[in-house]
Amino acid sequence: MPDQGNTRYEQLADEMAQAMRDGLLQAGERLPSVRQTCQRRGVSPSTVFQAYGLLETRGLIDARPRSGYYVRAQKRSARALPQLAPPRTEATAVAVSALAFELLESTRDPAVVPLGSAFPAAHLFPFDALARSGARAMRRVKPAQITGALTAGDAALRQALRRRYTLQGVPLAEDELVITNGAMEALNLCLQAVTVPGDVVVVESPTFYAALQALERLNLKAVEVATDPQEGVDLAALAELLARQKVAACWFMPTLQNPLGALMPSARKQALVALLARHGVPLIEDDVYGELYADVRRPPPAKAFDQAGGVLHCASFSKCLAPGYRVGWAAAGRYAPLVQRLKMMTSLATALPPQLAIADYLAQGGYDRHLRRLRAELAGEQQRARRLIERHFPAGTRVSRPAGGYFLWLELPPAVDALALHHRAMALGISTAPGVLFSADRRFVHHLRLNVGHPGDARVDDALRRLGELAIAELAAVR
């Protein structure tokens, strides 16, 4: 899965980041000087300066004046990761939506610091370029093309998407893609394609509340499987569950899981797909954060390992290019014809103007450049936010260390009621996403998901500090 179009300096930065992860460059170690690196790698000084600048932005190295660049300690021991939490294993009827709805509505106010929001800062997206693309595309389109908009979506957009999949090592069948009203619709259609009311569906624990809402809406039962903040779903627990009970489907986010940020290693993704294939259980793969990796290259989706057409891969442009345009898709494997039919029944077709705008934008060729900038900004801001949380939150707070995206998952000391904390923070004009949202049985009561995708928002530092103070005050009150 080659990463297309990376510049020389990005490649260099990625290689050095990998060397740090592999322990070849250790915390506190001085990096080779710019001059040395130029000589060794046969690159220009400006390439090295840009690479070091990128590593600094990502929080991986520090520049010390008149001394050089040093590998930053990632303080793996200073803050422990949140713990894997084994959930109840019996199926649960789902009813989380009232709370989710109330909380989401409460974060709409632009005056509120959006740490509970689901989207990164608006200024990170190329809305002007998209608007120009939209205007150009709509001037050019023929009326008959508009009235004849296909259920499966605009042909040029599907072609462009299929090309990206292929370049990422995931060949798709010609008619496999269906464009949807955001990934949310894709996920809902896929879920309906593989279940009937009363069925049991396995989700991660914690899991994205929209998955729980979708199950609730379709009268399905959820079984939660423990999910490690780094490694993703516990495969042993899943295998045991599949041996014990009839399961209609799994709905997982193997890449940059929401809320944990877990990135399942490729070997584990492959094992997951093989395990589910043995049991004939389809995998609904929610991959909306896949483009926001902080790693060297895009992690392959589980879909890349699918031989049997059992993986229904869902994604969108809403988190990485065009929020509000509601352009998502499903590559639904052997379920594709059924998903397309359900799409026709549910909403006939997806709006054409946003599809044409994005297809034109992709054809202009700026998408990968935009993504590289976006990844670097989010990675830098994540580092910054983690440092602030370490400074301001009570001792014993555990923080996730996701390999991309823009969420941090906090496990506060058990005495902190995160829902109460959320309400107190809202009164101060700060939203959060309390942990109870992320489980059907309202576990994760002392957990918070924080959106740290707002680089440049001057209110964030103060908001994190005040959140930490609220948590400390609550701890003091119960002691």
Add this chain to the structure above:
Amino acid sequence: MPDQGNTRYEQLADEMAQAMRDGLLQAGERLPSVRQTCQRRGVSPSTVFQAYGLLETRGLIDARPRSGYYVRAQKRSARALPQLAPPRTEATAVAVSALAFELLESTRDPAVVPLGSAFPAAHLFPFDALARSGARAMRRVKPAQITGALTAGDAALRQALRRRYTLQGVPLAEDELVITNGAMEALNLCLQAVTVPGDVVVVESPTFYAALQALERLNLKAVEVATDPQEGVDLAALAELLARQKVAACWFMPTLQNPLGALMPSARKQALVALLARHGVPLIEDDVYGELYADVRRPPPAKAFDQAGGVLHCASFSKCLAPGYRVGWAAAGRYAPLVQRLKMMTSLATALPPQLAIADYLAQGGYDRHLRRLRAELAGEQQRARRLIERHFPAGTRVSRPAGGYFLWLELPPAVDALALHHRAMALGISTAPGVLFSADRRFVHHLRLNVGHPGDARVDDALRRLGELAIAELAAVR
């Protein structure tokens, strides 16, 4: 319910059309001369010429050179109306979607004469003006407004819609409107809001196949109630049904029903709403053709008579302004909060660019002018098509006489298999919508819905002639 913004000549034409319906101006009678009408009404000759031109376009009068204008015979007796067909009254599990899907896909080819299509001709819609509005709106919008797109939809668009409802005599509660991905999504959300799997829902007979598909998707049972081609649902049969069995909801199109074109008179709409309120049964009112009336003014929706908040009114811009933009809405009465929550769960929000384009277009003020032109074109083409059908189809063919829209419903002689006819016509490059699509138990086997919303398409005359010949040939073969 005053019709806003009608010009003087349109008012004059409407008054004369009403006089014809009331029998005050009889078939064959000569209209007052232009000079006489100028004097009597105190209007200019050009106003009278325009009014007479409009009546001619609508097929209501004929111009005879050097003689004047004459009321055209509407040949009520030449072709009988299709008959009211009492359906089976037990609930039926629904499985019409495979056929509907296959047929719809087969009509996508632009080389096929689209008599089976669901949309009028593309040239009837102001796509250029919409594209300009879209470009202007997207240049002006703030990024935070895009990322913060609300589940309920763009505030300005909702405000404009609410204003139109109010002007049509239907005041809405402030938060009643939810913008959806076309009316199809609105109808699906409303249906889900008022049912659980296994429930019985009453539909018209014949009914729109998408209603049957929606029921199928949500594991609901359909009971069909006979629907008169002119007067709409048989209220006595409905009352009897409600007394006999538990019904979760009705899904009706009281205004320009698809496929019949029936326009339920206002008094009957009022009686329907009262009957359902007595039984506590919600009405899902599909009103997507409401703006395409051929009458003097917009017929009130059933929603206009709702006191109890039990009418969930669904409509869209897809048939009257902007196909392919997928902007619809639900005004769901007391179910509005639930519908909004289901919208969030199902697709989070509706794409913003098409909403902003339409909101800007509405603000420019050309919508009512566009609608008047569209209605006149469709009414004229319907008259033309009915004459062609009378000329070319076998004796005994009954044709609907809808009060607007762009569908004709044909009841062919019983020996004609309309599905076979459809397949033969497709082989000649002509699509139709065979009657079996419009019932869960595949009634209406010798019926066809024809789209006559393609004024100016030179292929239509020949296609109608060839369809008629195919029907005659099939009749000859079975005799």
